[in-house]
Amino acid sequence: MKSTIYIKCPECRENGLLIERQGKYFCANCMYDYTQLNDDRSKLDEVLIENLQVKGFGPLFAIALYERVTLTPPLEARDYVFKLAEDNNNIEIMEPTSKLDLLKNPILLIFIVVFVIVIIGLALLSVYG
Ligand SMILES: [Zn+2]
Structure with a gap:
């Protein structure tokens, strides 16, 4: 399934399109490999938190990124990201706008x-x- 996901990239600091190449996920801007975050979960959390604070679809994209990088089922990914938001100053992900x-x-x-x-x-x- 093709999807359009934009992630604030920890490398180039741009809101870059997430692209898939051979089961790996990259930033379309600088080809930063998000798949490596699976081995560095604290860095992954940082990226997720940063994206949670992006207005609009930020939280949805954070969930989508977590799902893809860690190969977690959608509902579990959602729970994890919601919990992460709660643990970090109660980022309001229900009211992004x-x-x-x-x-x-x-x-x-x-x-x-x-x-x-x-x-x-x-x-x-x-x-x-
Ligand atoms: Zn990038």
Whole structure:
């Protein structure tokens, strides 16, 4: 499966496209070999943390990188990266963009709609009741 993953590279410091060559993963900018991080997990954590702080898809890319470098199943990789975020100043990976995203939360939206309907209902009751 081809995928488009950008990782902030520890070598060239660019947000480089992650490319695969013969089962290894490289930075498209400088050909830094991410596969070597499998033998240097503390360095891998550093790279993951740095990418967790990248706005937007940073956390997703961090999970994808961990999954590929360590050959960990997706759910396990996700758990690991979430735990890592928690252990490092609670990096907010659920809200990568802004607080406005709260309005896109369907449960909250339903709550607001129900709340408005109740208010309108009460207003109508007080007028006609
Ligand atoms: Zn690079």
